[in-house]
Amino acid sequence: MPCNQNETRLPTEDPQMTWDDATWILTSSFIIFTMQSGFGLLEAGCVSAKNEVNIMVKNAVDVVFGGITYWAFGYGLTFGQGKYANAFCGVGSFLLDSENEKEMGIVYSTFIFQLSFATTATTIVSGAMAERTKLTAYILYSLTNTWVYCVSAHWLWVDGGFLRDLGVVDIAGSGGVHVLGAVSALVAAVMLGPRQGKYDGGKLDPPGNPTNSLIGMFMLWWGWLGFNCGSTFGISGGKWILAAKSAVTTITASMGGGVSGMLFSWIINKRKFVVTDLVNSVLTSLVSVTAGCAVIRPWEAILSGSLAAILSFIVNPIFKYFKVDDPVGAFAVHGIGGIWGMIVVGLFADIDPIEDVTRGRAGLFHGGGVYLLGVQILALVCIAAWSAMCSIILLSIIKKAVGLRMSSEDEILGADYTEHGLVKFDNGIDIKQNKSRRRSSFGFQVFHVN
């Protein structure tokens, strides 16, 4: 930064951003976008092989259709500062454009960063809807789902939003991204009903590719560093210290979660380390540190991450009892992790003398009393209610209009064939009796429907 410039560019003098902040924000956004690849691979590895390509396409659809609506009205609903903006939602800046050179940089940086958040929130839902949802229905859902995220983001992160004014702390979105997405995911899973073969005594195709799930987990893990550290939204002043602290708490939380999750899995699965348990416990612990990454200590992160990982194990038996089918464990990871993450802030947050992230408040264990905890719980209730309500409305409308669920035959054939015309090579078929099929050694072939 050239020091011999006009003082007005300096962050400590003026809230304006410098290019140092821009470097940080843009780099973080680019890293966060790589999490889409991670989510895609994770989900593709969890579903059966006949839906693998389709779930990847759904992750692209999130960005494409979710992105266009975010540009059209999403950003405006969150950050719009028009005269009708209120405590509930922003108004203004629709069809985002900026001509004013002074604010252009800030507007565009905020947009790209927030877009990477918004697409993450919708991606969470795709996993819970896997293997049985029509792609057209999912596209419509991606188009409309944006406003669910945007309104609650206004509550949490924009000055004037009602939760923010109460003092809620959700640094990188345990509540605003993960709980929000997870509740939508749960609603979608319940409305769709379980996959054929899941709870009706039949047989379900097994998950396709654990290696891909693990690669997806790895990509998400490193992307999460960008997610949490980038949420300082700048690097100048004392923000770099918080960014460094966030990196440490994020990684230590994931270690705590990984250790406890693996041990727990080893114990309950009779000395086997189940891969999905490892993946889910690491990711749950990452979700749980997302709200408080800059305001808790490293050892607190280890503790809360470990607890989050173990808490996530309770979802499976409950879902089994209620016959809810969440193929990739979206609610276990993002819902349980997110709820616990918001509560962690109310328990462990400390006053932050550097950037005053908590606005002078501390959590229960640091002598701040129950106020912050109460606000965090209020935020959880508001987010969950909002997300559930909107999702029920949206999905009901889509169900009426085009239908949510594939036909039974389509579901058995798999979405890769029915939506994309791809046919996997079926190992159970005797090749010599199927001369008309062109073979491919990697499991795909052209299929001629007779």
Add this chain to the structure above:
Amino acid sequence: MPCNQNETRLPTEDPQMTWDDATWILTSSFIIFTMQSGFGLLEAGCVSAKNEVNIMVKNAVDVVFGGITYWAFGYGLTFGQGKYANAFCGVGSFLLDSENEKEMGIVYSTFIFQLSFATTATTIVSGAMAERTKLTAYILYSLTNTWVYCVSAHWLWVDGGFLRDLGVVDIAGSGGVHVLGAVSALVAAVMLGPRQGKYDGGKLDPPGNPTNSLIGMFMLWWGWLGFNCGSTFGISGGKWILAAKSAVTTITASMGGGVSGMLFSWIINKRKFVVTDLVNSVLTSLVSVTAGCAVIRPWEAILSGSLAAILSFIVNPIFKYFKVDDPVGAFAVHGIGGIWGMIVVGLFADIDPIEDVTRGRAGLFHGGGVYLLGVQILALVCIAAWSAMCSIILLSIIKKAVGLRMSSEDEILGADYTEHGLVKFDNGIDIKQNKSRRRSSFGFQVFHVN
């Protein structure tokens, strides 16, 4: 960069960090963490399909269990500045936490950066132990292995460490990361003995997936840029120039290595380009430039990278003679590359007028005499001896306690089944004769052993 602040924050005035440095260090650490994905894919592609998932899990275990011990005592052994800190190891800063706002940023940045290094050193070992090691034994090893890395890191990189005081130059860890890891890997491979079928006249399952190996190589390649350039540990002052230089020498070294490795492979393999040769030669050349990236010239990097790649070819016949089984070539890549990399500094290093990385010394070919070369060789001897000794002790204890090697049946079945309950679908078997198997079109199934 805070212009209107106290002068003491400015890098040229004072060694303290600014947020510009923090941006660089944090971004580099995030990039280095992506190398875990690369190592995972590389190793998963090299082992047979029945151990593919297991080796990915081992890479997650490295981070999770290695990370938690690094937090608990590893950082303190390297960087602790308590009153008992000495030339051999640091003491202090255990269970890392920081309350002091002035040093919090530096401590946390250093921790996250060094953690990414430490996890790399342990990951190297996992490849050499592939396909025959119990996962529980590996977890115990990951937990304890941390201190092997941390103590020698103190020698090399902390003021007061005895090798550093002698003037050793190992910028990004050819010795401290790669030779250290490779010697542990060699010890582990020898103690475990070869896989069944490797040297006993039987047949070994073929490597599973060369495509994955190549993707892994690509990820490591780009991650290495963050690894070497980030090791300037800052960007302010003249460091940015060294970072740019490191990027150029790193990439040119890999080109030299790739060219010579491919040509050599083509010649000795009768006009075939063997994929593992390509992968190993690129990676070996990257290891070889790691120690000297900022102090050698681009053409010297090409030369030393080419030599490193060719040197790595001699390991295979030697290992074959002694019946040492290193499934992914960990010693060839990291050991030979690392040893040569340390020597390269002694030969090619030049006085660095910008940040004085070599502390005024030059290598043999730049008129600095043999002093630097001698110190580099001394460092190699110390690191190798330390790593070998510690690994023998640790692995012997683990062997006594829980046993290192899988049972013979488990090894034939593969770790994916025995450790994680996953069974790959066997395409060659007529399914109708194996009703008990549930099919999956992409190669996984649940298998019931009768």
Add this chain to the structure above:
Amino acid sequence: MNNTTLIPVVTTKAQAMSWDDATWILTSSFIIFTMQSGFGLLEAGCVSAKNEVNIMVKNAVDVVFGGITYWAYGYGLSFGDGEYSNAFVGVGQFLVDGDESSDIGQIYSTFIFQLSFATTATTIVSGAMAERTKLTAYVIFSFLNTVVYCIPAHWIWASNGFLKTLGVVDIAGSGGVHLLGAVSAIVAAMLLGPRRGRYDSQNKKQLGNPTNALVGMFMLWWGWLGFNCGSTFGISGGKWILAAKSAVTTINASVGGGVAGLIYSFIVNKKKFMIEDLVNSILGSLVSITASCAIVRPWESIVIGAIGALFVVSFCPLLDRLKIDDPVGAFAVHGIGGIWGMIAVGIFGDDDKIERITDGRSGLTHGGGFYLLGVQVLAIVCIVGWSGSISFILLYLINRTIGLRLSPEEEDLGSDIVEHDINTVSRYLDGCQLQVNEQMTVRRSSFGIIRR
């Protein structure tokens, strides 16, 4: 507080780089290099399984052999500022070594950034040559092909290049990287001829591994943000504003392209969303915005992306009708997308008040008249002419000396076995090759690879 020593390069030039710029340039280059992984996966997913490993190796060859020649002479031909440097070609700084120069930081930063561009341009070609090219021929081509990229790069981006002097705007290389690579690609595809059996039957060939193709697309997508935003080549002054703007226009273009491509595919393919269409439309729209990322508005970028995507996906069948076999659609994506991207500058480009990228000129819709559009078209003609003719000469010479194409038997076997001794085929060709015995003793491989 105006201590000038704080600025790292004591200014010899007006716009010296600071370490802030270096952070940006280096980080961007690292991100751009990850696009090689993306190209590799995309192409590996598009070809049949018997050539999957080979195409990944080709992507490594690009970097290794293309890189070494870029170091030796490529950088010098583009950016050399020796005394013989002229409007057509740079001269100087061969065998890049920042020794005697005072601004070595700048040289090294520029080199690493430009190298990541140069390797991208050659990688484009590998896709069009897939499944039928000898690897040795490809190695030699990579070695020589650098010259094709470096000279137009001088025209477009070096301060004394003749197109630059005329005022061409190609911020991150719609023309200089993508169109250039695409023209080489189509020349190669025509010289090689179609793959065996490609146009024999009505069968439409399916992607070998659509999941990999999509993962590759994702990697390219995020890498593209580094590609376009990094092309501000710095972050200080007003550049950070343009970088942020470029990020928004890049992502918006891809969003527009994806929407247009999916709708097109849904209509044309009878309610199916074809993977090829999705991949090609998103990548095509990204190529389209590459030239103009910092000087168009967000809504214009959506339009540019959508039109680019429609051009690309509707062009693909046309090429097949001409029996030009381009296995991964390299020409459609990079060529058609690149041409449209260059033209889009002439139509939608606006004079930015921040860094004056367009030298004060504007495109057609912003009242700048036809001048900019004319220059852009001239640039397209020059690039196509140069890349087409030089690639043809190089490939023709290679074809005459060692031959470009695999023998028919080798092509049927696949490059993985022929070039690398890896047999991916046997499992499905005849399952009985595998020896079955009682327990789990079949030699298994879930991914289909066994070594003979």
